[in-house]
Amino acid sequence: MPPATLPDLLAPGLRLISVGLNPSPASVAAQVYFAHPRNRFWPMLDASGLIDETLSPSPDSMRRLFEAHRIGFTDLVKRPTAGVAQLRAADYRAGASALRMRLHGLAPRAIWFQGRTPWAQYLRHAEGSSADGDWGLQTQSIDGVPVWVTPNPSPANAAYSLPELIRQLAELATWLRLGA
Incomplete structure (x- = not known):
């Protein structure tokens, strides 16, 4: 039987946790x-300076990101869909609550939301607040952990070019290197 979703790659003390919308x-x-x-x-990852090697989409690269670079991965909604239009309010409500529980106590250096939608839906359904709409470092945190938001790299998000995606992730990489 094929897997139903992607497994979370999470552990305490990671450098960074990436949160996507859904797989x-x-x-x-x-x-x-x-x-x-x-x-x-x-x-985007390869050109941003966040890591010091070139990786391609493979299970080995996922292990390398997790073990060597201490970057974890999860999603707001674990149910796979072909596009955001297939997600419903109930998915966001349940996903935000579950994400809050998954992140609790992990204490990474930062949490990186890939896109405004997962961040805004998380805030709405898990924190009862709203996002200010800016990219980069957010004024809100999760359990005291700084949150960064960058545009989603999905091909459906063509409004942002690859150079712009790289620039935004490079800002996060610099922030992490400086230990801010």
Whole structure:
């Protein structure tokens, strides 16, 4: 039987936890976050300076990100869909509550939301507040952990170019290196 979703890659004390909206069917089939061939996550990651090596979408790369670079992965909603339009309010409500529980006590250096939608839905349903709409470091935190928001690298989010995605992730990488 094929897997129903992507497993969380989470542990206490990570450098960074990436939070996506929800997995795509391609990612679930490959068991790799951001596995769709047109997703710009991997080129963005490679060019941003967040890690010091070039990786491609594979289970080995996921292990390398987790073990060597201390980057964890999860999603707001664990139910895979082909697009955001297939998600419902109930998915966001349940997902935000479950994400809050998954993140509690992990104490990474930062939590990185990939897109305004997962961040805004998390805040709405788990914290009862709203986002201010800016990219980058947020005024709100989760259990005292700083939160960063960058545009989602999905091919459906064509409003943001690869150079802009790289620039935004490079700001997070610099912030992490400076120990802010």
